[in-house]
Each structure stands twice: as structure tokens, then as C-alpha cells.
Amino acid sequence: MNEERLHVFEELAAGRRSIRRYQERPVPPALIRRLLAVAGRAPSAHNRQPWRWAVVTGEARRHLAEAMAADFRRDLLADGLPPEEVAARVERSLARIAGAPVLVLACMTMCEMDTYPDARRQACERLMAAQSVALACQNLLLAAHAAGLGACWLCAPLFCPETVRRALRLPPDWEPQALITLGWPADEGRERARKAVEEVTLWRS
Numbered sequence: 001m002n003e004e005r006l007h008v009f010e011e012l013a014a015g016r017r018s019i020r021r022y023q024e025r026p027v028p029p030a031l032i033r034r035l036l037a038v039a040g041r042a043p044s045a046h047n048r049q050p051w052r053w054a055v056v057t058g059e060a061r062r063h064l065a066e067a068m069a070a071d072f073r074r075d076l077l078a079d080g081l082p083p084e085e086v087a088a089r090v091e092r093s094l095a096r097i098a099g100a101p102v103l104v105l106a107c108m109t110m111c112e113m114d115t116y117p118d119a120r121r122q123a124c125e126r127l128m129a130a131q132s133v134a135l136a137c138q139n140l141l142l143a144a145h146a147a148g149l150g151a152c153w154l155c156a157p158l159f160c161p162e163t164v165r166r167a168l169r170l171p172p173d174w175e176p177q178a179l180i181t182l183g184w185p186a187d188e189g190r191e192r193a194r195k196a197v198e199e200v201t202l203w204r205s
């Protein structure tokens with residue numbers, strides 16, 4: 001048992017927070033590339049590595065944010081929310097996305113996954129691909145934290161995949177899963193409580 005290494009990892013995992021406000025300071029592309037290499041060390045179903053990344057910086061951030069905001073506005077208005085609340089929520093989302101120094105869009109591709117003739121097993125295969133992408137994202141979040149960067153997972157692309165695909169001119173098989181904002185933190189984030197192991201675990205022997 002490697003106590004020292006486990007301790008370092010415990011500290012790293014416990015110290016990570018979702019960071020939603022960033023300094024203006026740019027993030028070097030070489031560092032982003034390094035984080036993506038760590039992300040790609042994640043395990044994946046059949047080792048097919050179904051993750052794909054779009055790194056979005058500069059003007060492309062606002063272009064993406066505005067395209068997504070239009071969909072978000074449409075959905076909130078369809079929910080029947082008062083227009084002022086819709087405007088406030090859309091503006092906050094837009095600022096969050098356009099204001100992050102770097103956006104990493106995590107996508108899933110089914111290109112190299114197995115195919116099944118029946119819907120049940122095909123759904124399992126899709127789930128395995130999504131699970132694999134999520135593991136890679138977690139590596140990315142932890143690597144960012146280890147580097148002193150802040151990051152936050154945003155689920156918004158799941159709700160408007162076609163819009164995201166069009167805005168970023170993605171290959172047709174890239175299915176947007178999450179948007180990870182990245183940058184040097186402007187605050188320490190807020191510690192969010194976690195359930196105790198006992199609350200979420202059954203032991204059987």
C-alpha cells in the first residue's frame with residue numbers, strides 16, 4: 001500500500017472545486033494539450049477512446065455562447081418562465097461561457113464502438129461510450145486542478161447538440177456531451193458537501 005501516493009491523490013481529489021470565475025490571464029496551448037493527454041489516459045470501453053475534444057478560444061467562444069443562448073432562451077420561454085427571468089438566466093449563461101478563457105467541448109463518437117442488431121445492447125454500448133468520455137473529463141478536471149487551473153463542467157451542450165455542432169463545424173459523428181470551462185481561478189470556489197461513504201454504500205460478503 002502506497003500511503004504517500006494515496007495521500008497526494010486524496011488531497012488532489014478533495015481540493016478540487018468547480019471554478020466559475022476566471023482571471024483574464026491566458027492559458028498556454030501547450031498546457032491545454034498536456035491536460036488533454038492526461039484526459040486520454042482514462043480507461044475506456046474496449047479501449048476505443050470515444051472522446052473527442054474541441055478547444056474553443058478567442059472569438060469562437062462568443063459565437064458558440066450566443067448560438068447556445070438562443071436555444072436556451074427558446075426552451076425557457078417554452079417553459080413559460082417570465083421574460084425578465086429568462087433574460088437574466090440567458091445572460092448569466094452567456095457570460096459564463098463567453099467569459100471563460102478556454103472552453104473544452106467534450107464529445108463522444110460511436111464510430112469505433114461495437115454495433116448490435118438490437119436496441120437494448122446498442123443502448124448499452126452508447127452508455128459505455130458516454131461513461132468513457134465522462135472518465136476522461138474527470139481526468140481533465142483533476143489534471144487542471146493539479147496544474148493550478150480552475151475548471152467547471154457545464155451540461156448545456158447536451159441540450160442543444162445540433163446548435164453546438166453547427167457553431168463549431170464539428171464532424172458529423174461528434175456528439176457534444178459537456179462543455180468544460182478552464183482558466184486561472186479568480187476565486188477559490190465553494191466547498192460543496194459530500195455524502196458519507198456509509199450513506200451510499202452497501203457491503204456484502
Ligand SMILES: Cc1cc2nc3c(=O)[nH]c(=O)nc-3n(C[C@H](O)[C@H](O)[C@H](O)COP(=O)(O)O)c2cc1C
Binds near residue numbers: 153
Ligand atoms: C454531469 C455534470 C453536469 C454539471 N452541469 C453543470 C452546469 O451545467 N453548470 C454548473 O455550474 N455546474 C455544473 N456541474 C458542476 C456541479 O454543479 C458540481 O460538480 C457539484 O455541485 C459539486 O461541486 P464541486 O465540483 O465544486 O465539488 C456539473 C457537474 C457534472 C458532473
